[in-house]
Amino acid sequence: MTAFEPLPSVAGGPAGSWPNRFAGLGGDFFTELPARGLPYPHWVATSPACAALLGWPADWANDAALQVLSGNAVWPGMRPLASVYSGHQFGVWAGQLGDGRALLLGEVDTPAGPQELQLKGAGLTPYSRMGDGRAVLRSSIREFLCSEAMHALGIPSTRALAITGSALPVRRETMETAAVVTRVAPSFIRFGHFEHFAHHGLHEPLGRLAEFFIAQYAPECLDAPLPVAALLEKVVRQTAELVAQWQAVGFCHGVMNTDNMSMLGLTIDYGPFGFLDGFDPGHVCNHSDHQGRYAYARQPNVAFWNLHALAQALLPLLPGEGEGAGEPLLAALEVYRSAFPAALMRRLRAKLGLLAEREEDQALSDDLLRLLAAHRIDFTIAFRRLSAISTDPAQDGTNEALRDLFLDREAFDAWAGRYRARLAAEQSRDAERQARMRATNPAVVLRNHLAEGAIRQAQAGDFGEVTRLLKVLQRPFDEPVSAADADFPPDWAQHLEVSCSS
Numbered sequence: 157m158t159a160f161e162p163l164p165s166v167a168g169g170p171a172g173s174w175p176n177r178f179a180g181l182g183g184d185f186f187t188e189l190p191a192r193g194l195p196y197p198h199w200v201a202t203s204p205a206c207a208a209l210l211g212w213p214a215d216w217a218n219d220a221a222l223q224v225l226s227g228n229a230v231w232p233g234m235r236p237l238a239s240v241y242s243g244h245q246f247g248v249w250a251g252q253l254g255d256g257r258a259l260l261l262g263e264v265d266t267p268a269g270p271q272e273l274q275l276k277g278a279g280l281t282p283y284s285r286m287g288d289g290r291a292v293l294r295s296s297i298r299e300f301l302c303s304e305a306m307h308a309l310g311i312p313s314t315r316a317l318a319i320t321g322s323a324l325p326v327r328r329e330t331m332e333t334a335a336v337v338t339r340v341a342p343s344f345i346r347f348g349h350f351e352h353f354a355h356h357g358l359h360e361p362l363g364r365l366a367e368f369f370i371a372q373y374a375p376e377c378l379d380a381p382l383p384v385a386a387l388l389e390k391v392v393r394q395t396a397e398l399v400a401q402w403q404a405v406g407f408c409h410g411v412m413n414t415d416n417m418s419m420l421g422l423t424i425d426y427g428p429f430g431f432l433d434g435f436d437p438g439h440v441c442n443h444s445d446h447q448g449r450y451a452y453a454r455q456p457n458v459a460f461w462n463l464h465a466l467a468q469a470l471l472p473l474l475p476g477e478g479e480g481a482g483e484p485l486l487a488a489l490e491v492y493r494s495a496f497p498a499a500l501m502r503r504l505r506a507k508l509g510l511l512a513e514r515e516e517d518q519a520l521s522d523d524l525l526r527l528l529a530a531h532r533i534d535f536t537i538a539f540r541r542l543s544a545i546s547t548d549p550a551q552d553g554t555n556e557a558l559r560d561l562f563l564d565r566e567a568f569d570a571w572a573g574r575y576r577a578r579l580a581a582e583q584s585r586d587a588e589r590q591a592r593m594r595a596t597n598p599a600v601v602l603r604n605h606l607a608e609g610a611i612r613q614a615q616a617g618d619f620g621e622v623t624r625l626l627k628v629l630q631r632p633f634d635e636p637v638s639a640a641d642a643d644f645p646p647d648w649a650q651h652l653e654v655s656c657s658s
């Protein structure tokens with residue numbers, strides 16, 4: 157099939173029409189082209205929760221849907237397109253990137269606003285560079301599960317509707333097989349979309365993009381004296397909130413390049429991500445990140461760096477030139493310096509079950525994190541056990557499970573004494589606080605070994621574990637039926653490595 161022969165259209169479909177407001181931006185922003193689908197596709201998994209967001213019926217995943225979501229057909233009205241963007245990768249200008257293996261199919265109108273549908277892994281585009289336009293089953297399962305897991309944790313994220321697979325071989329370090337993930341988000345616009353036009357001095361389309369984005373996703377900025385500065389401030393605040401949530405749940409993104417930063421403050425582009433097991437602030441989840449640029453503890457600063465790159469790209473849109481012209485953008489950036497620590501402290505207070513705000517809370521949480529780091533104590537398990545702690549001396553047994561995690565019991569006891577005093581100071585009631593803490597400190601996160609278990613079974617043709625794990629991850633604050641889902645990682649997990657290869 158040539159690149160320009162349209163795909164066959166299949167009748168029906170769960171949505172009546174497929175508006176595509178992004179396409180209205182015009183040809184500077186994308187290339188329209190048909191997907192190159194998967195031969196003889198099969199379903200790997202679907203997310204009923206994501207389908208519900210779209211308002212689709214329970215039986216939406218029929219044969220026609222399988223062909224459409226594998227890139228072999230379209231529903232009438234879909235106009236697949238790949239968008240162009242650029243960006244900074246690992247701190248260096250990387251030039252033009254773009255949707256090298258993603259295609260926007262169109263939008264679904266929902267009560268929560270329009271949601272875009274995007275296929276990832278449906279073939280080459282003009283922006284594929286050295287890539288093959290494919291995604292492998294392994295990384296598709298990781299993206300699918302983590303997108304839905306993050307949403308269930310209350311962390312803004314692109315969603316995942318489905319994975320389809322095929323026997324089509326794809327070369328990575330070894331031979332693997334191809335899959336397509338259908339991603340869902342109000343918009344997939346990245347910092348890199350703005351950087352692209354700014355870098356090439358294309359100020360007219362740059363302005364059009366800003367106008368479009370503000371009108372669609374940030375209309376309140378139109379009331380500000382400088383809508384572009386108001387937009388930057390909004391992105392600064394959303395990004396600060398997002399990264400605070402990542403830090404609070406022990407999530408490492410792994411590849412925080414500016415092309416992987418969402419203008420909506422969503423977690424986007426799941427690759428070599430990881431959740432902390434033993435708490436190590438210097439943890440680098442991406443095996444390809446030799447400098448540790450995207451280490452867990454560096455994420456807040458990297459986000460700030462990325463926001464600077466975005467501000468730089470927006471600069472040509474401000475009136476006036478020369479010294480001082482960029483002041484409104486610098487002021488918007490400055491907001492991060494207070495917004496991020498405030499957002500993080502709010503999350504940490506919640507993790508500690510504290511309602512009131514007190515000066516000493518910062519030191520109390522810092523000191524707990526220091527203790528966790530000193531002994532590489534499991535981050536998720538420690539906070540979950542903290543959620544059961546009792547202030548009633550008669551109930552001391554409930555505290556032993558937490559205390560047992562610490563080699564240095566005396567150091568823990570000293571901290572726990574301060575913590576109990578702090579709880580007493582706000583007359584914290586055990587049952588209420590424990591319930592609050594269990595709703596903020598998850599029992600289950602998508603640790604690498606959990607994903608790996610589902611991947612290995614799927615590679616052997618059994619997709620049951622993907623679906624089982626999805627259900628568990630959609631209720632991360634409940635004690636899982638299988639205790640292993642919430643347990644320490646097994647020894648074999650120590651040797652798991654995830655890299656940019658996906």
Ligand code: AMP
Nearest residue numbers: 253254255256257284287288289290425
């Ligand atoms: P990432 O860091 O994985 O988000 O990707 C960076 C850039 O490489 C984006 O422009 C992707 O579209 C592109 N890319 C990654 N993998 C592939 C692939 N297998 N085929 C084509 N393009 C790819």
Ligand code: MG
Nearest residue numbers: 415416424425
């Ligand atoms: Mg990317």
